[in-house]
Amino acid sequence: MSAGAVQLPKITEGFLGPQAKFQAYGLNLVSHSQPIIYMQEDQPEVEIILGTKSEIRITVKLVSYERKKECTEYCLVRCIGNNFLFLIRPPLPGFYKCQIYALPKDEAGPQLLGVYNYLIHFPGNFEDRPFPKQYPMWRDGCYLEEPLSLPRGIKDPMVRFKVVVPKANDVQVKVGEEWNPLQETEPDTFEGFVDFNTGYAPGSKAKLNARFVGNNYHTLLEYSL
The missing domain is CATH 2.60.40 (Immunoglobulin-like)
Incomplete structure (x- = not known):
């Protein structure tokens, strides 16, 4: 199915893309410059790369849109230099919200703030393989x-x-x-x-x-x- 044939779900205005602190925290998009990602039917996983300019804490949440269920065990966070890599392996077909949170290490407080949101469409169906x-x-x-x-x-x-x-x-x-x-x-x-x-x-x-x-x-x- 082509990207043009996929009907997008209803998403709150302003949810997709960079959030308020994205530029302030010195973040940049290395791999996917658009907030909507269309995976191919023969593509079991996708890797999103986020660049940073300073020491920062990062976490991510992966949520199935149709099932309203968090499935973050299907996202592996890895680091190379100043880049954070998010390897995503959706368990079932459908749309997934990938929500990235961050906070500079020199800022106090345990609460990380949302900095970028993706919407991922996964048409395939592969073996269920969660990450550690x-x-x-x-x-x-x-x-x-x-x-x-x-x-x-x-x-x-x-x-x-x-x-x-x-x-x-x-x-x-x-x-x-x-x-x-x-x-x-x-x-x-x-x-x-x-x-x-x-x-x-x-x-x-x-x-x-x-x-x-x-x-x-x-x-x-x-x-x-």
């Missing part, structure tokens, strides 16, 4: 190369992990109660193979943990097994 849960510290310059997702009940003994975690002294993957250290192969880049063939209880999590200062580990990503 991302904790706030993950969005502080980290990048996940693999695995982008893990299937439920996985029993693979050789799952490769590769992540960039700036300023980390140690990165480990905890599967159930088992800790698996990753090796720092270059500055800030950690990788290695993790065994998922060992017995872990139903409903367990695989957690990517990092140690920065001291002995405490912080959870950055969480996969449902």
